[in-house]
Amino acid sequence: MKRYFIGIDQGTTGSTALLIDEKWDVVAAKNVEHMQIYPKPGWVEHDPVEIWNAIQTAVAAVLREAGAEPEQIVSIGIDNQGETCMVWDKKTGAPVYNALVWQDRRTAGYADELNGTYGSMITEKTGLGPDAYFSATKIRWILDHVDGVRERAEKGELMAGTLDSYLIWRFTGGEAFITDTSTASRTMMMDLKKGQWDQELLDIYNIPRSILPEITNSSQVYGYTTPETFFGARVPVAACITDALAAMLAQGCLDKGDIKTTYGTGCFMYINLGDTVRYSQNGLITVSSWQVDNKINYAFDGGVYIAGAAIQWLRDKLRVIWNSAETETIAASVPDTGGLYFVPAFSGLAAPHWDQYARGMMIGITGGTTREHIVRATLESIAFQVYDNAQVMKQDSGYGFSVMKADGGPVVNRFLMQFQADILDAAVDVPVVTEMTAYGAAFLAALAVGEFNSIQDVRGCWKLGSRYEPKMGRMEREFCLEQWHRAVERCKNWEIPNRRWENER
Structure with a gap:
């Protein structure tokens, strides 16, 4: 009987299931989108129940496509969005409120207060600078603003965590309530060196330790699916990791200085730091990339809030495209942007700028600006x-690079990948399997159940799909970058700080 492995990528705009055979080839993939909820400007939410149902639909679809039975699945690995978090009922699993998405800015004022009072201490302990991006401020908001939730939490009736904790808890019928160091390191609550929740920080945020999951390895059998959660089969759930870090592992970036970028709703660039915690002086954050066999690996993280989400915006809000695939042809149909620059700071700017109050801007618009120029x-x-993150990565890590590995849905866009190589002045390698997030999660789960001997074995699964070499001249590159940076400076500090937070108290 054939054996298969499943990797589940729970992403910002949808959930993807990959079905992988014993040769580690992808035999079926299915993505199911879920709704983006925007109750107010700067607020972004997800319905966790809708996400759970989307995952069930995606898994059922890949099993059906391959003609596989649930009993043929060896292991399940799950990667997740990272900072997106929620609070739910310990008995029923019902969310007390929608999940607050990593892009959500409602807690920006509170993050500013934390930064003014505890900024250096928080960074020293967690590797992060206080920001609404991270989970702690979001969990605090739910506890303080949803009627009765804080009281219920103190009575032990509720659980809180990032979406990986919720999904694994559901898959295992409540048997496992865990998260891994890669995800916990994005909450602003974990001591980066110890790999455990920091009580001093929890006291500052007024978040009870009792509602949080156990922090453990990224590769470990946490529990087993129940007949109700996995089509009648009992399958080990054995990997838990943040999405872009799962992709880093799947890309074989295991040595110090290895660099990769995952393109999705946002973009996330990482450079491997090995087993040493280091701090950036120029806007990068330090995270745990994974923990295997109780050993934590670290990385610098350069996050971009809006990447593929900008393409989705063109489709769903402006309606200037029908689908993301056509952007490649449209962009290539004009020789340049006609002097147009677009800074998609819909939710502020992440690394290396960390401006919570920047907002999106197009500049250089003229009477000749066309749909093609906008795309x-x-x-x-x-x-x-x-590019901006790559320059800081080089400076703060001391590692140069001539090749950057790339993965995620947008890397199928040849125009984007060629322009990326041109602007970086470095080669960009795209693997055969572009959805490396779910692939990395599947590998870690297989490692946990004994299918591989070592994390190093992931290199044998990687296959090169395309390499893009830089072709742009130096003067053109420098001019484009100068104009881009002028545009970035003009979009900063647009939103008025604190006003919305004060109104919500």
Whole structure:
């Protein structure tokens, strides 16, 4: 009987299931989108029940496509969005409120207060600078603003965590309530060196330790699916990791100085730091990339809030495209953007700027600006943001690079990947399997159940799909970057600080 492995990528705009055979080839994949909820400007939410149902639909679809039975699945690995978090009922599993998405800015004022009073201490302990991006401020908001929730939490009736904790808890019928160091390191609550929740920080945020999951390895059998949660089969759930870090592992970036970028709703660039905690002086954050056999690996993280989400915005809000696939042809149909630059700071700017109050801007619009120019400027904005992070990565890590590995849905866009290589002045390698997040989660789960001997074995699963070499001249590159940076400076500090937070108290 054939044996299969499942990797589940629970992403910001949808959930993807990958079905992988014993040769580690992907035999079926299915993505199911879920709704983006925007109750107020700057607020972003997800319905966790909708996400759970989307995952069930995606898994059922890949099993059906391959003609596989649930009993043929060896292991399940799950990766997740990272900072997106929620609070739910310990008995029923019902969320007390929607999940607050990593892009959500409602707690920006509170993050500013934390930064003013405890900023250096929080960074020293967690590797993060206080920001609404991270989970702690979001969990605090739910506890303080949803009627009766804090009282219920103190009575021991509720659980809180990032979406990996919720999904694994559901898959195992409540048997496992865990998260791994890669995800916990994005909450602003974990001591980065110890790999455990920091009580001093929890006291500052007024978050009870009792509602949080156990922090453990990224590769470990946490529990087993129940007949109700996995089509009648009992399958080990054995990997838990943040999405872009799962991709880092799947790309074989296991040595110090290895660098990769995952392109998705946002963009996330990482450079491997090995087993040593280091701090950036220029806007990067330090995270745990994974923990295997109780050994924590670290990385610098350069996050871009809006990448593929900008393309989705063109489709769903402006309605200038029908689907993301056509952007490649549209962008290539004009020689340049006609002087148009687009800074997609819909939720502020992440690394290396960390401006919570920046907002999106198009500049250089003239009477000759066309749909084609807007589409091309949108794709170019993704590459520019990755470039900014790459320069800081080089400076703060001391590692140079001639090749950057890339993965995620948008890397199928050849225009984007070529422009990325041009702006970086470095080669960009895209693997055969572009959805490396779910692939990495599947590998870690297989490692946990004994299918592999070592984390190093992941290198044998990686296959090169395409390499993009830089072709742009130096003067053109420098001019494009100068104009981009002028545009970035003009979009900063647009939102008025604190006003919304004060109104919500």
